[in-house]
Amino acid sequence: MKKQILFIILLPGFWFLCLNSYSQITRGAVPAEIYISTDWYVDNFNDLHYAIFHSSDNGENITLKYENIEVPPPGEMQVGKVLGDATPGALYNYGWNELWVSFDFGENWEYNETYGSSGMFASGCINGEIYKCCVNPQGTIWRSIDYGNAFVEVTQDAKYVLEAGVIEGNLYGIDGNAGIGYNLHFSTNYGEEFITIPIDSAVAFWSIGGYYPQISRGTEPGELYLVSWWLDYHYKIFHSVDTGYTWTEKFESDYINQYFWEVQYTAGRQPGSFYVMRSTVDPTFNHTLLYIDYSNDYGETFTTYFHDLDSLFTSITPIKKPDYRLSAFPNPFSKKTTLIFEFPENYKNPVLNICDIHGKTIRQYNITGKKSQQWDGRNGNGNRVSNGVYFFNIEFGNFTSQCKKILFIDQTQ
Numbered sequence: 090m091k092k093q094i095l096f097i098i099l100l101p102g103f104w105f106l107c108l109n110s111y112s113q114i115t116r117g118a119v120p121a122e123i124y125i126s127t128d129w130y131v132d133n134f135n136d137l138h139y140a141i142f143h144s145s146d147n148g149e150n151i152t153l154k155y156e157n158i159e160v161p162p163p164g165e166m167q168v169g170k171v172l173g174d175a176t177p178g179a180l181y182n183y184g185w186n187e188l189w190v191s192f193d194f195g196e197n198w199e200y201n202e203t204y205g206s207s208g209m210f211a212s213g214c215i216n217g218e219i220y221k222c223c224v225n226p227q228g229t230i231w232r233s234i235d236y237g238n239a240f241v242e243v244t245q246d247a248k249y250v251l252e253a254g255v256i257e258g259n260l261y262g263i264d265g266n267a268g269i270g271y272n273l274h275f276s277t278n279y280g281e282e283f284i285t286i287p288i289d290s291a292v293a294f295w296s297i298g299g300y301y302p303q304i305s306r307g308t309e310p311g312e313l314y315l316v317s318w319w320l321d322y323h324y325k326i327f328h329s330v331d332t333g334y335t336w337t338e339k340f341e342s343d344y345i346n347q348y349f350w351e352v353q354y355t356a357g358r359q360p361g362s363f364y365v366m367r368s369t370v371d372p373t374f375n376h377t378l379l380y381i382d383y384s385n386d387y388g389e390t391f392t393t394y395f396h397d398l399d400s401l402f403t404s405i406t407p408i409k410k411p412d413y414r415l416s417a418f419p420n421p422f423s424k425k426t427t428l429i430f431e432f433p434e435n436y437k438n439p440v441l442n443i444c445d446i447h448g449k450t451i452r453q454y455n456i457t458g459k460k461s462q463q464w465d466g467r468n469g470n471g472n473r474v475s476n477g478v479y480f481f482n483i484e485f486g487n488f489t490s491q492c493k494k495i496l497f498i499d500q501t502q
Contacts, residue, residue, distance in 0.1 A: 127139070130398060139158075175213065183208065187202070255312070292338075312330050323344050379396040428481055
């Protein structure tokens with residue numbers, strides 16, 4: 090990556106860049122796939138638009154998936170940080186104290202929960218697994234295996250969850266203080282217990298402009314990337330293959346003016362893949378300039394893809410928080426689960442549909458006057474369905490709700 094120099098004197102651009110606090114880049118479920126959340130452009134009414142973009146070719150081309158203005162109408166999802174799941178098409182959006190999930194690459198969204206004043210999330214290595222930490226003073230870690238619909242407490246007093254590993258149950262975190270030192274924490278039992286691994290001060294020692302040392306998992310067990318910033322405003326990328334006991338420096342950036350640049354990073358699904366997202370405001374202060382730096386050699390060299398995020402991208406309709414709510418417990422399940430739903434009483438003749446992964450309805454229930462329905466894993470003919478992922482939704486009149494996913498595991502076979 091070449092050094093970027095931006096000569097800007099006008100101060101109005103500063104407020105535009107300060108709103109970048111929720112910008113994020115995350116890996117998708119398949120190689121070469123990434124998602125990006127970022128501020129986008131200022132319209133003629135002086136409203137700042139935020140957007141979520143998707144790429145299936147390492148960032149060379151991006152597609153707009155969702156957008157909203159800086160202060161959206163009540164009940165509308167607000168673009169925050171994005172986090173990819175292990176399930177193809179599944180994506181989380183969190184920030185502004187709300188967690189949302191999408192199952193169609195970020196086009197449609199379902200509200201999951203409102204959480205505390207702050208929070209960190211990390212997606213696991215299996216479908217629907219997501220961790221939540223630090224939404225309360227105790228630093229509690231919660232784990233969900235149903236796409237964030239329901240969380241179960243794992244442990245308390247662990248205020249540093251940042252990443253999950255490629256082996257189920259592996260969890261990582263960093264804590265410490267700039268100028269004193271940082272520690273890496275590693276768990277093999279979903280965060281119940283951690284071992285502490287000191288990080289060499291030559292690897293991570295400072296946090297500049299709010300950029301704390303950040304880790305991202307690779308594709309092999311024990312493989313990690315670490316990005317740390319230094320006092321003269323540049324960052325270094327390190328790589329480890331032994332759970333962080335030793336690190337190898339892979340890249341050192343040039344000076345970056347953090348008043349005008351936002352920088353985020355993530356490892357990818359392909360071995361050796363690593364991404365750096367850099368964004369700044371254009372000289373007219375009305376839209377974002379986006380650079381995606383892609384490496385396929387563990388962060389040593391990069392190819393840069395540039396995108397001028399003006400308002401010419403096609404606008405789409407924002408998604409509002411629905412007036413219904415769906416959940417399932419237990420999920421995953423082996424023999425039976427209870428599907429729970431909430432919707433206004435004026436819904437006429439509602440039915441519950443259970444569909445296979447292709448969208449074909451395999452079981453239907455009339456749920457008039459009900460708030461829950463038990464499903465025993467059988468189709469309409471009374472035959473037990475095979476292991477796999479299934480959908481359920483509610484339907485009434487000409488309306489059909491968005492789909493929720495169920496992971497059905499038949500442990501009796």
